[in-house]
Amino acid sequence: MAAGKEALHVGQLKLTHSFAPLSARRLLVIGGILLILAGMLFGDIFAIFVLHQNAGQINQRLVAATRAVSAGDVNGVSAAFQDIGGFQENRGTKVDAHAHLIAFGYIALLLAVLQPFVSFSERARKKVAAIFLFGSALLPVGVFLIHYVGLALSPFAALGWASVAADLGGVLVTVAVALDLMGLFRYWRRSSSSIEAPTMKDALLHERSWCARALLAGGTLLILAGFAHGVLYAGLHLYDYEARDAILVRQMATRAASGQEAQTANLLTSYAHLQGAKAVNIAAHAHIIEFGVLCMLMALFQPYVYLGERWRRVWAVTLLAGSLMLPLFVLLELNLGLLAGGIADLGGLLVIVALAGMLTGIIRYTGQLDTTLEVTR
Amino acid sequence: MISARKLLIASGLLLAIWGMAYGFFYAVFVEHQTLDRMGGALASGFTFAAQRNLPAADAAFGEFTNISYAYVRQVDAHGHWIGLSMLLVLFGIVFHRLNASPKNQLWLAWGLVCGAVVFPLGVLMESFNTGWGPRLVAVFGSAVMILALAATTVAFAIEDVSKPSDHYLSR
Numbered sequence: 001m002a003a004g005k006e007a008l009h010v011g012q013l014k015l016t017h018s019f020a021p022l023s024a025r026r027l028l029v030i031g032g033i034l035l036i037l038a039g040m041l042f043g044d045i046f047a048i049f050v051l052h053q054n055a056g057q058i059n060q061r062l063v064a065a066t067r068a069v070s071a072g073d074v075n076g077v078s079a080a081f082q083d084i085g086g087f088q089e090n091r092g093t094k095v096d097a098h099a100h101l102i103a104f105g106y107i108a109l110l111l112a113v114l115q116p117f118v119s120f121s122e123r124a125r126k127k128v129a130a131i132f133l134f135g136s137a138l139l140p141v142g143v144f145l146i147h148y149v150g151l152a153l154s155p156f157a158a159l160g161w162a163s164v165a166a167d168l169g170g171v172l173v174t175v176a177v178a179l180d181l182m183g184l185f186r187y188w189r190r191s192s193s194s195i196e197a198p199t200m201k202d203a204l205l206h207e208r209s210w211c212a213r214a215l216l217a218g219g220t221l222l223i224l225a226g227f228a229h230g231v232l233y234a235g236l237h238l239y240d241y242e243a244r245d246a247i248l249v250r251q252m253a254t255r256a257a258s259g260q261e262a263q264t265a266n267l268l269t270s271y272a273h274l275q276g277a278k279a280v281n282i283a284a285h286a287h288i289i290e291f292g293v294l295c296m297l298m299a300l301f302q303p304y305v306y307l308g309e310r311w312r313r314v315w316a317v318t319l320l321a322g323s324l325m326l327p328l329f330v331l332l333e334l335n336l337g338l339l340a341g342g343i344a345d346l347g348g349l350l351v352i353v354a355l356a357g358m359l360t361g362i363i364r365y366t367g368q369l370d371t372t373l374e375v376t377r
Numbered sequence: 378m379i380s381a382r383k384l385l386i387a388s389g390l391l392l393a394i395w396g397m398a399y400g401f402f403y404a405v406f407v408e409h410q411t412l413d414r415m416g417g418a419l420a421s422g423f424t425f426a427a428q429r430n431l432p433a434a435d436a437a438f439g440e441f442t443n444i445s446y447a448y449v450r451q452v453d454a455h456g457h458w459i460g461l462s463m464l465l466v467l468f469g470i471v472f473h474r475l476n477a478s479p480k481n482q483l484w485l486a487w488g489l490v491c492g493a494v495v496f497p498l499g500v501l502m503e504s505f506n507t508g509w510g511p512r513l514v515a516v517f518g519s520a521v522m523i524l525a526l527a528a529t530t531v532a533f534a535i536e537d538v539s540k541p542s543d544h545y546l547s548r
Contacts, residue, residue, distance in 0.1 A: 253422055253438070
């Protein structure tokens with residue numbers, strides 16, 4: 001019994017060592033999950049309140065542009081396209097902010113797993129982690145502000161201050177990843193020499209619980225499905241859609257110029273459907289792969305999810321279900337319309353809830369570890 | 378000989394750095410200018426049509442199509458390099474669980490690395506050359522990636538859980 005307690009104590013100390021209070025790994029795990037949650041919440045809000053309305057506004061301005069072409073109103077055309085440019089910038093910057101927040105969250109989690117093997121002092125690792133997280137927040141915030149700040153007070157012809165902030169964020173993130181890679185090379189160099197054999201064991205590298213295996217297998221299958229969809233889309237639709245896009249734009253303008261209003265209206269409808277088909281295919285492809293990667297990443301962090309086995313399984317299954325639901329119903333939006341869109345949003349919400357549940361477990365775990373550390377002292 | 382895990386993690390992080398550097402260069406020197414040109418060409422096409430100057434409108438729409446074709450691929454290359462780099466690092470972390478010999482693990486790792494580098498490169502090349510060459514490079518890269526990923530999935534599925542783990546990330 002005493003030996004068992006001692007073994008448990010030693011195990012806790014090992015875990016404490018790799019997940020110590022304010023350690024680089026803890027910063028990256030919690031920061032990474034918060035980045036992913038922020039990106040997903042932002043994406044859900046954007047999908048519900050901005051995306052469809054924005055597409056509708058662009059379509060309305062295209063109708064106005066074709067009417068201006070019919071009337072020979074050059075100023076009307078110019079005004080419509082100025083508005084379209086604004087709407088597209090609004091949509092594009094928000095999609096970019098959403099995608100970058102989540103991607104940086106994933107990279108933070110990957111770097112967190114690698115931290116014990118980054119051969120720098122803990123202080124240096126913490127600084128690198130802080131640089132990474134600062135850059136990861138700065139880039140999406142900068143990108144989000146591009147639409148609102150524009151070129152105000154900027155000395156550059158095409159870049160505004162928000163773009164400069166975003167680019168600086170990108171540089172910081174790149175430098176942090178390069179520094180961690182240098183630390184890994186140092187570790188490998190040392191571990192290959194017989195004098196300094198590796199002594200660092202890491203619990204995250206051999207987690208084989210039910211939840212971890214389900215998330216790992218489910219994540220890999222989601223990624224494979226996403227790749228298969230990408231191949232089908234690129235092979236069957238991409239070039240066809242691009243050719244149809246070019247033809248429709250040309251025909252809209254020429255038919256409007258020759259006063260064929262009914263045909264122009266039909267072309268506008270076809271154009272809107274084509275844009276919808278492109279958007280749902282790209283969104284489904286990107287989301288299924290991203291969620292696959294997320295499931296695999298969360299599989300690695302299961303030892304830190306300090307919850308009862310039942311709840312760990314509930315969150316793992318919820319994460320897998322949401323990860324499948326969102327891309328599947330995004331794809332079905334073309335046939336089922338807003339109903340599928342609503343179910344897809346629900347899928348996104350399930351992913352967010354599952355991730356928040358796992359984060360709660362990880363925060364509970366940090367509290368338990370810190371208490372153990374204080375008792376030991 | 379380099380191990381499969383080292384190869385995947387090192388090349389994944391290098392590819393991430395490369396993808397980010399490319400993204401930085403593209404955002405600073407190319408993207409805003411390209412979007413301005415693309416929007417300008419589309420608006421010009423409609424303006425010429427309003428003026429009943431259809432040959433000029435046709436030329437403007439042609440320019441819009443070409444810029445749009447290149448823009449989509451240049452952004453896709455950035456997204457795919459970073460996305461695939463994350464996958465390489467992730468597989469590097471868990472590759473010791475694969476039910477495959479070290480030699481086969483290394484083959485799979487080389488397949489994943491090759492696909493992750495070549496597929497987006499082919500996509501990017503398409504923005505400079507609309508012929509079949511770059512398309513074939515992209516198809517080859519994606520085929521290698523998918524085959525390696527499918528084999529990896531199978532090797533994960535038949536994982537021998539009784540096998541001792543490598544905790545050290547050193548092999």
